[in-house]
Amino acid sequence: MSTRLEGTPAGAAEDPAAPAGGHHRHNRARLVRRERLSRWDLRLSPYLYISPFFILFGLVGLYPLIYTGYLSLYDWDRFYYQRGEFVGLENYRFVLGDPVFIKSLVNTFSIFLMSSVPQVVIAVTVAALLDNRLRGRTFWRMSVLLPFVVAPTAAVLIFGSLFADQYGVVNSALESLGLEPVRWHVDRWWSHLAIAGMVNWRWTGYNALIFLAAMQAVPRDLYESAALDGAGRVRQFFSVTLPMIRPTMIFVIVTSTIGGLQIFTEPRLFDDTPQREGGPDHQYMTSTLYIYVKGIEDQFYGRASAAAWVLFLIIVGIALLNFAITRFLTRRSA
Structure with a gap:
């Protein structure tokens, strides 16, 4: 007896399977598309997430750097703000032969060594002290950041009253002890020491908090x-703490080097x-201050751009040297 309904064409018993198979193939195609989108999402998402930084860096960092290199190859009319003739490396030859620029480089390295080296040592020491269980440790940890919050202008006013040549607090203390006052704004190396003191006062607490965060992560x-092995606190600091925070130390050293060689606000x-312009005899003019004077005040844009590129190459070279030395010491100690 046939079960086919009247009016149903022959072969209709196989028709319900056809739509089901088509629906299955459609679902399978959708799953394949989703898998492909998921794979592309995994590949491209990280680049999309970090792309805003690189876009902004290209606009406000890389483009000005490249354009500065372009400016350094031309002689610019400082009265009409127009590009002059192509002079090639003439601006670089002038800058490297300028005694004022060479003096500014020496001043920069002097202030950098007086500030960055003690700054890192003091910051590590302060961080180690703050890593202990102190009463009100949150207050002490926040207080070391206060000099960084203070505006540079206010910091200079404070240190200006300390290191004034005639009425400064330091000179008053020296005179009360029967010592000769120091001409902070005249003597070259004393002025470097005063400026380095301002830099250390402002940035030591900031670096100390970075070191403290790294010390908190040490197991x-x-x-x-x-x-248990008998190591005291000092031995633990040199044998456990310093090796464990070495990556953070590399970061701080590199950033301190870059910032120390670009110092501008304090000497200005x-x-x-x-x-x-860094004193009457340029005794504390830094390289960035030299670039400012040449470009903004004297309006020699080509020479200022050449000096900026020379300083940039010096900073990159020293940063790479620091990185290579720290990597070598890390591998040797490991």
């Missing part, structure tokens, strides 16, 4: 094991002469 089991505001 406490290592200190307990070292204590420390100068009490009307010209503000």
Whole structure:
């Protein structure tokens, strides 16, 4: 007896399977598309997430750097703000042969060594002290950041009263002890020391908090094991703490090097002469201050751009040297 309904064409028993198979193939195609989108999402998402930084860096960092290199190859009309003739490396030859620029480089390295080296040592020491269980440790940890919050102008005013040649607090203390006052704004190396003191006062607490965060991440089991082996607090600091925070130290050293070689605000505001060009004899003019004077005040854009590129190459070279030395010491100690 046939079960086919009247009016149903022959072969209709196989028709319900056809739509089901088509629906299955459609779902399978959708799954394949989703898998492909998922794979592309995994590949492209990280680049999309970090792309805003690189776009902004290209606009405000890379493009000005390339354009500065372009400016350094031309002689610019400082009265009409127009590009002059192509001079090639003539601006670089002038800058490297300028005694004022060479003096500014020496001043920059002098202030950098007086500020960055003690700054890192003091910051590590302060971080190690703050890593202990102190009463009100949150207050002490926040207080070391206060100099960084203070505006550079206010900091210069404070240190200006300390290191003034005639009425400064430091000179008053020296005179009360029967010592000769120091001419902070005249003597070259004393002015470097005063400016380095301003830089250290402002940035030591900031770096100390970075070191403190790294010390907080060191497993406490290592200190307990070292204590069981008979190591004291000083031995634990040199054998456990410093090796464990070495990556952070590399970061701070590199950033301090870059910032120390670009110092501008402190010597600019420390100068009490009307010209503000790093003293009457340029005794504390830094390289960035030289670039500012040549480009903004004297309007020699080509020479200022050449000096900026020379300083940029020096900073890159020293940063790479620091990185290579720290990597070598890290591998040797490992």
